[in-house]
Amino acid sequence: MSEVVITDPRYASAGKPSGRLLEVEDLRVEFRTRDGVAKVINGVTYHVNAGETLAVLGESGSGKSVTAQAIMGILDTPPGFVTGGKIRFHGDDMLTMSPEQRRRIRGNGIAMVFQDALSALNPVFTVGFQIAEQFRVRQGLSRGDAKKRAIEMLDQVKIPFAKQRVNEYPHQFSGGMRQRVMIAMSLALDPEVLIADEPTTALDVTVQAQIMDLLSELQRERQMGMILITHDLGVVADVADRIAVMYAGRIVEEATVYELYAKPAHPYTIGLLQSIPRLDEKGQELRTIKGLPPNLMRIPSGCPFHPRCPMRVDDICIPNVPPLLQIGPTRASACHFAEDLVNRA
Amino acid sequence: MGRYVLRRLLQLIPVFFGTTFLIYYLVWAVPGDPFAGKCGERPCPQSYVDFMTEKFNLDKPIIVQYGTYMKNLLQGDFGQTFGGRQISDLISDAYPNTIKLAIVALIIEAVIGLTAGVLTGLRRNGFLDNLVLVSTLFMIALPIFVLGFLLQKWLGVDLGIVKPTVSNPPSFGELLMPGFVLGSASMAYIARLARTSIAENRRSDYVRTAIAKGLPMKRVVGVHLLRNSLIPVVTYLGTDLGALMGGAIVTEGIFNINGIGRQVYRAIVTKEGATVVSIVVILVLVYLLSNLLVDLLYAALDPRIRYE
Ligand SMILES: Nc1ncnc2c1ncn2[C@@H]1O[C@H](COP(=O)(O)OP(=O)(O)OP(=O)(O)O)[C@@H](O)[C@H]1O
Ligand code: SF4
Ligand SMILES: [Mg+2]
Numbered sequence: 001m002s003e004v005v006i007t008d009p010r011y012a013s014a015g016k017p018s019g020r021l022l023e024v025e026d027l028r029v030e031f032r033t034r035d036g037v038a039k040v041i042n043g044v045t046y047h048v049n050a051g052e053t054l055a056v057l058g059e060s061g062s063g064k065s066v067t068a069q070a071i072m073g074i075l076d077t078p079p080g081f082v083t084g085g086k087i088r089f090h091g092d093d094m095l096t097m098s099p100e101q102r103r104r105i106r107g108n109g110i111a112m113v114f115q116d117a118l119s120a121l122n123p124v125f126t127v128g129f130q131i132a133e134q135f136r137v138r139q140g141l142s143r144g145d146a147k148k149r150a151i152e153m154l155d156q157v158k159i160p161f162a163k164q165r166v167n168e169y170p171h172q173f174s175g176g177m178r179q180r181v182m183i184a185m186s187l188a189l190d191p192e193v194l195i196a197d198e199p200t201t202a203l204d205v206t207v208q209a210q211i212m213d214l215l216s217e218l219q220r221e222r223q224m225g226m227i228l229i230t231h232d233l234g235v236v237a238d239v240a241d242r243i244a245v246m247y248a249g250r251i252v253e254e255a256t257v258y259e260l261y262a263k264p265a266h267p268y269t270i271g272l273l274q275s276i277p278r279l280d281e282k283g284q285e286l287r288t289i290k291g292l293p294p295n296l297m298r299i300p301s302g303c304p305f306h307p308r309c310p311m312r313v314d315d316i317c318i319p320n321v322p323p324l325l326q327i328g329p330t331r332a333s334a335c336h337f338a339e340d341l342v343n344r345a
Numbered sequence: 346m347g348r349y350v351l352r353r354l355l356q357l358i359p360v361f362f363g364t365t366f367l368i369y370y371l372v373w374a375v376p377g378d379p380f381a382g383k384c385g386e387r388p389c390p391q392s393y394v395d396f397m398t399e400k401f402n403l404d405k406p407i408i409v410q411y412g413t414y415m416k417n418l419l420q421g422d423f424g425q426t427f428g429g430r431q432i433s434d435l436i437s438d439a440y441p442n443t444i445k446l447a448i449v450a451l452i453i454e455a456v457i458g459l460t461a462g463v464l465t466g467l468r469r470n471g472f473l474d475n476l477v478l479v480s481t482l483f484m485i486a487l488p489i490f491v492l493g494f495l496l497q498k499w500l501g502v503d504l505g506i507v508k509p510t511v512s513n514p515p516s517f518g519e520l521l522m523p524g525f526v527l528g529s530a531s532m533a534y535i536a537r538l539a540r541t542s543i544a545e546n547r548r549s550d551y552v553r554t555a556i557a558k559g560l561p562m563k564r565v566v567g568v569h570l571l572r573n574s575l576i577p578v579v580t581y582l583g584t585d586l587g588a589l590m591g592g593a594i595v596t597e598g599i600f601n602i603n604g605i606g607r608q609v610y611r612a613i614v615t616k617e618g619a620t621v622v623s624i625v626v627i628l629v630l631v632y633l634l635s636n637l638l639v640d641l642l643y644a645a646l647d648p649r650i651r652y653e
Contacts, residue, residue: 072556072557073556074553074556074557076548099562103559103561103562104559105559106556106557106558106559107557107558107559108559111557111558112557114550114553114554116550119549119550119551120550120551120553120554121551121554122551122554122555122569122572122573123551123573123647123648123649124572124573124576124646124647124648125569125572126648133558133560133568134558134559134560137560137561137564138559138560169648169649171648171649185554185558189559
């Protein structure tokens with residue numbers, strides 16, 4: 001009962017290297033809790049290549065972070081379990097690797113920037129220790145050399161007085177500076193893919209832009225693939241190449257930034273775009289998507305978005321699951337009426 | 346930091362005088378005749394009573410007795426027992442034994458309690474976890490004398506693995522069983538404290554970060570997880586030293602250890618105020634200083650805490 005039809009020709013050669021750096025294919029994750037089984041990820045497929053930024057959008061609870069955790073191998077198990085799919089790095093499925101092989105990919109293959117640096121950094125070690133530790137453990141550097149490299153990393157993320165601040169503890173930094181430390185730490189081993197999970201949400205508005213600029217600058221310099229998880233459609237337009245929109249643990253639309261903003265091919269995306277506050281509509285009521293995200297223990301039949309969809313056609317949408325179909329060279333949508341949406345005048 | 350320590354040391358002074366006075370008062374207020382039984386079957390001759398009353402200021406108000414005692418104490422003179430023995434001799438005989446016993450207990454509870462706590466915290470709900478939960482419940486529920494007598498009978502008398510009582514002064518080997526008995530309740534508490542702390546921190550964001558950095562699991566647990574989880578355990582261990590020494594009385598009785606517990610008991614019964622206070626004064630000092638040490642240790646372990 002596979003709900004996802006893969007039409008991208010490169011997927012036809014399942015198992016063979018596709019030339020893609022990181023690709024998630026039909027990933028499924030569930031959380032087994034006392035109250036029941038929540039199907040949190042229900043066939044997510046996306047990829048990222050070197051030098052490009054994929055933005056992942058979606059309401060709270062749509063599974064953006066859980067997908068990232070599954071990629072990093074830091075899912076809370078139990079209750080979370082990967083129940084299907086593949087996560088390929090350089091063509092090799094990480095889900096079938098030994099724990100040791102997977103560990104070696106973390107940090108220098110794929111690294112992650114967390115949302116809340118205050119809780120993500122260890123409170124009892126200096127930031128220098130926490131950065132240098134990677135050089136010592138993973139590259140066998142001496143204490144002295146590792147510390148020098150840690151200072152260099154702090155310099156790279158533009159922390160002033162890096163030489164002194166390397167000896168300070170996380171709580172001694174401001175929110176913005178702490179997130180820079182977090183970024184420095186994630187980049188220490190020069191990863192090929194960086195996953196940034198809402199890297200600016202916990203920060204003051206005034207520093208959000210600075211951190212975002214820093215991230216995209218570093219991404220370009222290092223030609224990393226970046227997966228940027230965010231709620232902020234404004235940020236996406238500035239830094240992303242492609243966008244994947246998630247709903248109830250699925251990708252409902254994927255497109256280049258231009259395509260998606262110009263002509264969204266899924267009613268949920270249309271709703272998201274309409275909920276951005278716009279300068280020229282000041283004073284007008286913000287349009288939001290009606291209704292609530294589904295209960296993941298009882299996902300609606302057919303199109304999971306149907307209870308909230310203004311374009312629903314009951315006979316088609318309620319019984320039939322719309323697969324994620326390719327509707328253009330660089331875009332896909334999981335709506336029965338995607339073509340109609342795109343071909344609208 | 347230096348000022349903080351100084352302030353804490355100054356705070357010790359009123360606490361020191363307050364507690365010692367209370368103890369002195371308590372011994373004085375307990376009903377009983379200090380001369381009862383001193384002179385065999387007969388009551389003591391009046392000349393003896395007069396002599397002792399004069400020597401120990403027994404007819405003076407309590408405050409004067411206390412004042413005289415303190416004056417001498419501060420000059421390093423603990424005074425004499427009614428029997429004419431130097432209290433300082435008595436202390437230097439008994440205290441080392443109790444300190445040894447308390448340290449053995451502390452080491453045992455730290456090693457066993459921590460190991461059990463860490464292992465079960467990492468792997469909850471397994472066989473080991475249940476075993477530890479049940480046995481710690483036993484240790485907390487069983488009064489210390491029951492556990493003491495049981496072990497003494499089984500291991501000491503029936504099986505003959507260890508000597509049921511200890512020599513004077515006892516060797517460290519002989520103190521293993523008494524130390525285990527004395528530390529049993531704390532051991533159980535430490536196991537539970539460590540278990541909760543490890544289990545809580547295991548789900549924390551910074552442990553997740555450490556894994557995401559590609560550190561080996563050994564290092565994630567041994568460095569990142571353990572360091573944070575040990576903070577409450579270490580501070581508990583620090584405060585426990587004084588409690589173990591003060592609580593050693595029952596254990597010392599069971600295993601016939603010549604420690605301060607036994608001496609205090611004897612002194613209370615015979616109303617030897619000076620002896621009781623002298624022993625307890627040192628205990629109070631141990632308590633106060635180990636408390637200060639714990640606070641400093643806490644700051645050293647957790648950089649977010651700074652004392653001004
Ligand atoms: N440890 C967990 N135990 C149980 N359920 C979980 C756990 N972690 C996540 N979930 C569930 O998985 C779903 C997806 O969560 P996820 O964190 O991926 O959402 P998200 O898209 O990142 O949302 P947000 O924008 O709020 O970060 C949620 O419904 C959440 O309740
Ligand atoms: S498939 Fe139907 S219900 Fe789902 S988004 Fe498209 S129109 Fe709406
Ligand atoms: Mg999230």
